[in-house]
Amino acid sequence: MIGFKQTFAAMFKEKSRTTRLSLGIEAIFILLISLYFGIRYGFGSDSAGIGIGIAATVIFCVGIWYQIDVIMAAYRVNRSQTWRQVPVTAGNFLTANVLTGLVTAVIFALANLLIFVITLLPFIFGGEMRIDSQAVATFQPYVSSISNWLLYMTLFALVSFAGDICFWLLITESASVLGDFLPLKGRTSKFAKAVILLALLALLSWGSSSILGAVIRMVSNSGFDFNFVIDNTGLHTSQTDLGLPVISWLYMLAELVYVAILWAAEYFVFKKGVEAKK
Amino acid sequence: MKTLEIKDLSYHKNSKTILERVNLTLEAGKIVALVGANGAGKTSLMRVIAGLAKQYKGSVEVCGEADEDRRKQYIAMTDSLSAFRDSRKIKDVADFYRLVYPDFDDKQFADILEFMNLNEDERLGSLSKGMKEKLIIALVFSRKAKLYLLDEPFSGVDAMSRKKIIKSMLLWKPEEATLVISDHVLDEIAPVIDEVVLIKKHSVLEQRSAEEIRAEQESIEEWYEGFYEGEE
Incomplete structure (x- = not known):
């Protein structure tokens, strides 16, 4: 019999392949869009912001799709003969399945946040985004x-x-x-x-x-x-x-x-x- | 010593009888042919034993263990590997087996792969039906299980591959382990089996020792075909 940790590790290894693949495709797509608008209108310009809008929309849509995919993947694992032959208790199997779905979704969300921050970098360093000191002061008590x-x-x-x-x-x-x-x-x-x-x-x-x-x-x-x-x-x-x-x-x-x-x-x-x- | 003991097993799906009052005991170390026509219930019986089918009645014990989850540790069953995409390599599948089966033996897997002329860098999608079947057998026999369940391992496999598969079974089956091979064609396996279990009308109709059948001057194929005479 194997325990929860081994089951979790095996499931995570299999499921994270989809996460990596989805993130890779998404990152390349967003990078190409940002580059296109950046090169066409100049990085940091207002018009290059269209790229950010598109990137945000892509991230939102892929995020929704990924959540559905996580649930579908959990279902596929529960019904898979390959997985169900594994000598593990039903409780550990189910918990590992749910938690690996959750962990891959968290990784996916964090990676998306990072991708979005990267698309914002030209604006931050291009000086178009300024932090208003008055706003900071007003905001401070609520931080x-x-x-x-x-x-x-x-x-x-x-x-x-x-x-x-x-x-x-x-x-x-x-x-x-x-x-x-x-x-x-x-x-x-x-x-x-x-x-x-x-x-x-x-x-x-x-x-x-x-x-x-x-x-x-x-x-x-x-x-x-x-x-x-x-x-x-x-x-x-x-x-x-x-x-x-x-x-x-x-x-x-x-x-x-x-x-x-x-x-x-x-x-x-x-x-x-x-x-x-x- | 008993490896498998089934008592009064019945299994129904959508009001359809799949298995009815099955009683079966298999001793350790035997090679058993599970035979019967298509749809007789051979695969379902194996799935019940392996804990893959649910809602059955009766008891199933493997090495004295009745709990569905716990008895899986003693069983190595063939699998279609449908959980893996065609782009995955043989070594990825082996990695998975290594991770989830504590009894998986790396050295044995490498030896069987070599024997089967398979390369661990090959992708599942590039394997022919026969090669995939050989890989499945390699994965199953790389485990040190007590009960091996091979569900129709020769379907769609050419004669040369069949011979290789049979040879590998004899080479790598642990002596004390029981091997159950389900099939409806006995030609290839007849010479190596110790016992035959015939499934007919959703139940075990006969369980005979191969030696007994041979002693009666009858081939196992003839003995089996005798149960279906006049049923064309």
Whole structure:
């Protein structure tokens, strides 16, 4: 038997090939566009900014496509005979699959940020982008709050994306299980499958809001001090508010609970019903 | 010592019976031919044993291990390698096997590749059907498993490649390991098998020792064909 670390390493190695390939193609495309507009209108000129606009649009579109691809890749791994022969427990397999999807997406996002910053460099060094000292002074008191919010939003995005992977795995794999084992044939089977999937979709969406309500109620009645804050020394409670209201952390907690429930449901479906494709 | 023990196994999909009340025990060290017509359930039986098929009833134990996840550690089964793109090289696939199978033996893999006249720098897309089948066999026998499951390893493979595959099975199968080969054509493997298991009507119809069949002055092919006489 192999453990989580080896499974994660093997999955990461396979999945990161797609990440590298997508990033390479995207980077070359953006570089060519930036060069074209830069050479035509002069680097640092306003018109060369069209290249940045196009680069941003390309990054946005590729980002959306990549998120879908991560979910599809997770599904393919769960259904692959090659992967399913690997001697690992279902829990470790599923966790490694979800986390490798998340990690490759994070790498993809960071690399895209870097690509975008590189496209901005001619403007920064060309002197077209100036930092207004008055604006900096006005902004200064809010820097800490903004950085806290950014950190919070990043954490929230990570948890949500892990939840997204579990959510779509659960939906697509439930469809596979119904397709494989539903004791009906032809149109009746398809109709029953569609009804069950719609019901599942509605249930999961309803579950999301209900869990948030339940977590907030539970926390408010607990009497515990949930005044969390993040600063440069880490996560604390019982400190003065730096711009992140308690409700934000309750949202985070609710999201975590929801992701845990989705993972558990997906584990059950995966373990009990998802066959490897022939 | 028992390598495989199946009790009362039934497997249904979409109200269709695939396997019904299968009981089968295989001893360690044997080479077993799993035979039956197309659609008899040979592949499904192997997939159930390997933990790739779900929702079956009954029990399946490999080396005394009934848990689906845990019994995979004892099994090496042929795979179509569909998880790998055609642009991937043989050495990439070997890297994957090395990473996920602790019993993968590098030296043995190199030896089998050499025996099969395969080069690890070749891309999967450039391999013919026979060469790919040889690669799959090389990957399977580079593992030190207790139970080898070869699902129709000769389909679409020319006579020379078939001979190579059979020779490699005999050369690299660990003595105490059990080898199960599913096929509906027995010509090539008949001389090397110890036991025959016939799947018919979704269940094990016969399990006979090859020696017994041969002792009855009958070839294994004739014995097998006898079950299908008048069923054209």
